[in-house]
Amino acid sequence: MGDRLDPEIVRLAEEAARKPDFNAVLARGAVLSRRRTASALIATVVVLAGLVVATQLAGQPQADQVVPVMPNPTPTPSTPTMPTPTPTPTPTPTVTTPADTERRAERARPTARQIVDDPASQIQGVQVVPGDNDKRVVLWTLCRNSGCTAADYAVAFTSDGFQTRVVPDVVWSNLEGTAWSNIVVRIADNGDVVVVHDFDESNRTRILTIRADGAVTTADISRDAAPVGEDEVLATIAQLDPGGAYWAIDTVAGRAHPATVPDGTQQVVQTDSGQLRALTEAGTYAWSDDGGAVWRKAPGAKDRSPLVSFVDSAPDTHVLMGGSDGATLFPFAEVRVLEDGSTWSVSRQSGDPLAYVGPAAVLPDGRLLARVQGWSDNGSLQGPLTGTPPGMYVSVGDDWSAYERIESGAPFDVPERMEPNVMELELTADGVRLTAIGPDFKAAWTSIDLGATWQELRAR
Amino acid sequence: MGHDLQQVFEASWRRLVGQLYAVCGDLTEAEEVVAEAFARAAARRRMFEGLDSPEAWLRVTAVNIARTRHRRRRVGERLGLSGVVGAAESRHPYLTDDRLAVVGALAQLPHVQREALALHYLADQSVADVAATLGVPIGTVKARLSRGRVALAAVLGETELLVEGESRG
Numbered sequence: 001m002g003d004r005l006d007p008e009i010v011r012l013a014e015e016a017a018r019k020p021d022f023n024a025v026l027a028r029g030a031v032l033s034r035r036r037t038a039s040a041l042i043a044t045v046v047v048l049a050g051l052v053v054a055t056q057l058a059g060q061p062q063a064d065q066v067v068p069v070m071p072n073p074t075p076t077p078s079t080p081t082m083p084t085p086t087p088t089p090t091p092t093p094t095v096t097t098p099a100d101t102e103r104r105a106e107r108a109r110p111t112a113r114q115i116v117d118d119p120a121s122q123i124q125g126v127q128v129v130p131g132d133n134d135k136r137v138v139l140w141t142l143c144r145n146s147g148c149t150a151a152d153y154a155v156a157f158t159s160d161g162f163q164t165r166v167v168p169d170v171v172w173s174n175l176e177g178t179a180w181s182n183i184v185v186r187i188a189d190n191g192d193v194v195v196v197h198d199f200d201e202s203n204r205t206r207i208l209t210i211r212a213d214g215a216v217t218t219a220d221i222s223r224d225a226a227p228v229g230e231d232e233v234l235a236t237i238a239q240l241d242p243g244g245a246y247w248a249i250d251t252v253a254g255r256a257h258p259a260t261v262p263d264g265t266q267q268v269v270q271t272d273s274g275q276l277r278a279l280t281e282a283g284t285y286a287w288s289d290d291g292g293a294v295w296r297k298a299p300g301a302k303d304r305s306p307l308v309s310f311v312d313s314a315p316d317t318h319v320l321m322g323g324s325d326g327a328t329l330f331p332f333a334e335v336r337v338l339e340d341g342s343t344w345s346v347s348r349q350s351g352d353p354l355a356y357v358g359p360a361a362v363l364p365d366g367r368l369l370a371r372v373q374g375w376s377d378n379g380s381l382q383g384p385l386t387g388t389p390p391g392m393y394v395s396v397g398d399d400w401s402a403y404e405r406i407e408s409g410a411p412f413d414v415p416e417r418m419e420p421n422v423m424e425l426e427l428t429a430d431g432v433r434l435t436a437i438g439p440d441f442k443a444a445w446t447s448i449d450l451g452a453t454w455q456e457l458r459a460r
Numbered sequence: 461m462g463h464d465l466q467q468v469f470e471a472s473w474r475r476l477v478g479q480l481y482a483v484c485g486d487l488t489e490a491e492e493v494v495a496e497a498f499a500r501a502a503a504r505r506r507m508f509e510g511l512d513s514p515e516a517w518l519r520v521t522a523v524n525i526a527r528t529r530h531r532r533r534r535v536g537e538r539l540g541l542s543g544v545v546g547a548a549e550s551r552h553p554y555l556t557d558d559r560l561a562v563v564g565a566l567a568q569l570p571h572v573q574r575e576a577l578a579l580h581y582l583a584d585q586s587v588a589d590v591a592a593t594l595g596v597p598i599g600t601v602k603a604r605l606s607r608g609r610v611a612l613a614a615v616l617g618e619t620e621l622l623v624e625g626e627s628r629g
Contacts, residue, residue, distance in 0.1 A: 004558070004562050004616070005562065005577065005581035005582060005612075006559060006562070006582070007581070007582055007583070007584045008559070009481075009482060009553075009555060009559050009562070009563065009582050010478040010479060010481065010482050010582045010583050010584070011478065012478075012553040012554060012555060012559075013477060013478040013481035013482070013487060013490065013552075013553045014474040014475060014477060014478035015474075015553065016487060016552075016553035016554065017473065017474045017477035017478065017481075017487065017490070017491060018491060019473050019474070020491075020495055022466055022469055022470075025469065025495060025498045025499055025502060026502050028495070028496075028499035028502070029498070029499040029500065029501070029502025029503040029505075307531070
C-alpha cells in the first residue's frame with residue numbers, strides 16, 4: 001500500500017502526452033494578447049463544453065452544404081442571408097429505436113432544423129425577453145452517441161410564442177477530445193438573437209447576429225472597450241478568470257466590442273433593469289447604471305468564500321451569495337448584503353444540511369428566493385433521493401437565515417435533484433417570473449407564483 | 461533569464477503535462493491546460509523571458525487554469541446545464557488498474573487536497589515547491605497532505621494511505 005501514490009503515474013503520462021505544434025501555441029497566445037484588452041456582460045444561455053465548432057452557415061434554410069463561418073474581412077457587415085420566419089411545424093410523435101440511434105451515430109452532421117425537430121433532441125438553454133416571453137430563444141442539442149460524448153447544437157427562436165419560428169442554418173458540433181470553448185446565446189428586446197462562440201476551431205471569438213427576420217451576419221468585432229449602448233445586447237462568457245469575454249453587440253449594425261469593466265473583473269451580469277454588476281478578482285463588487293461608463297465600487301465582497309454568485313434584485317439592493325469550495329455544485333455558505341454602499345453585512349447559513357443553490361433573487365416584498373439544486377443529505381447521486389427535498393425555497397423572517405420550500409406543481413411535483421431546472425429569474429412589479437427547462441428537456445416552463453404552478457412554453 | 465519560449469516548450473512540455481495529469485486526472489485536460497499556460501506565456505513573452513524559473517511559472521499558471529476550468533464547469537452546472545456537455549470520457553496513459561484507481565480516487569477529493577497530493581507524491585515536488593506552486597504556506601501544504609491521505613484512503617476503502625518519502629522537502 002506504501003507505493004499507491006506512485007510517481008510512475010506521472011512518468012507514464014509524460015510518455016503518453018501529445019505535443020501540439022508550437023506555432024499553434026503561438027497563435028493562441030496572439031489571440032490571448034488581443035483579448036487582454038477586452039472586457040463585460042450577461043450570459044443567459046450558456047454552453048460550457050468541449051466544443052469545436054464545425055459551423056455550418058448556409059444561404060438558404062434548405063441548403064445543407066457546409067460553409068465555415070468566417071469573420072468579416074472588412075469593417076462592414078457581411079451580406080446577410082435572409083431565411084424568413086416559417087410557421088412552426090406540428091410535432092409528429094415518432095419512436096426512436098436502437099437502430100435509429102445507431103444510424104444517427106453514423107450519419108453526417110444533421111442540419112439545424114433536424115436538430116431542433118428531432119424527438120431525441122434536448123433543450124440545453126432557454127431565454128425569454130423580460131416582460132414578453134413570447135419572444136424567446138432555445139438552444140437544442142442532439143447527441144451523436146449514447147454517452148453524448150459528441151453532440152450537435154442549433155438555435156430556434158420566436159417572437160410569437162413559436163406560432164412562427166426562425167431556425168438559422170448554423171450547427172455547432174461538440175466532438176470528443178476537442179478544445180474547451182463556450183457558446184452564449186442571447187435574445188434582445190427587439191427579438192434579434194446573438195450567438196457568441198468563444199474560441200472556435202481557429203482560436204477566435206466569433207459572434208453571429210441573427211435578426212428576427214432570419215438574416216444571419218457575422219459581426220465585425222472591435223477590440224476597443226466601450227460602455228454598453230442602450231441598443232446593444234450584452235453577452236458574457238462565464239469565466240472566473242480575469243479577462244473573461246464581455247461583449248456588447250449591435251444586432252442592427254452587426255458590430256461588437258468589449259464592454260468597459262473594472263480591472264480584474266471575474267464576473268459580470270446585467271439585471272433586467274439594465275444595471276451592470278461586476279465582481280473582481282480582488283473581491284471588489286461594482287455596479288454601473290450607465291452601461292459601464294461609471295462604476296461604483298464596494299470592496300470586501302468576499303473573504304472566506306472562494307465562490308460568489310450574484311443575487312437578482314432591485315437596482316438599489318445589492319446582494320451576493322457566498323459559497324464554500326470543494327464540491328461540484330455551489331454550496332450556499334453565506335448571504336452578503338451591501339448596507340450603505342460600502343459596508344457588507346454577512347449572515348452565515350447553518351450548513352446542516354448544506355444547500356447547493358442556483359439562481360436566486362430578492363423579491364419585491366424583501367424575501368429571498370433561491371433554487372436549491374440539492375442538499376448535502378440527499379445521498380449518493382447514483383442512489384434514490386433522500387433527506388431534504390430540492391426545489392424552490394423562500395426565506396421566512398427578516399434575516400434570510402430560515403427558508404421554507406415551495407411545493408411545486410407539475411411537471412416538478414416530484415422532488416428530484418436539480419429540479420426545477422430554473423434558467424431565469426425575472427423580477428416583476430409584484431414578484432418574479434421563473435423560466436425553467438422541463439424534466440424531459442423537451443419543453444420550457446414558466447411560473448409567476450414562485451414555482452407553485454407552472455405553464456408550458458413551446459420551445460420549437 | 462532570457463529564456464527562449466520554444467526551448468522551454470521543447471524541454472518542459474511532457475514534464476508539465478505529466479504533472480498536470482496528476483492534478484486533473486485526465487490526460488486531454490492536462491494537455492489543454494498546459495497548452496493554455498504556454499499560450500499565456502506567448503501572450504506575455506517579454507515578462508516570460510525575464511522569469512527566473514519559467515517552468516515553475518508555467519506550472520503555477522497551468523494549475524490555476526485547471527482550477528478555473530473546474531470551476532467553470534460548476535458555473536455551467538449552476539446555470540442549470542445538463543450533464544451532457546463536457547461529458548467526454550477521460551483519457552489516461554496506459555496504467556494498471558491499481559494506478560487508475562488512485563487517479564480516480566484523487567479526482568474525488570477537494571481540489572486543495574488533490575493538488576497537494578498530486579504535486580508532492582506523484583509529481584515528486586518538495587513541500588516547499590508545492591507551497592510555491594499553490595501560493596500557500598508550507599504548513600498549509602503539510603496539513604493538506606495529511607488530510608488528503610486520510611481522505612484518499614477513505615475513498616480507496618483503505619484504512620490509511622502510507623507513502624514513502626512522506627517527510628521529504
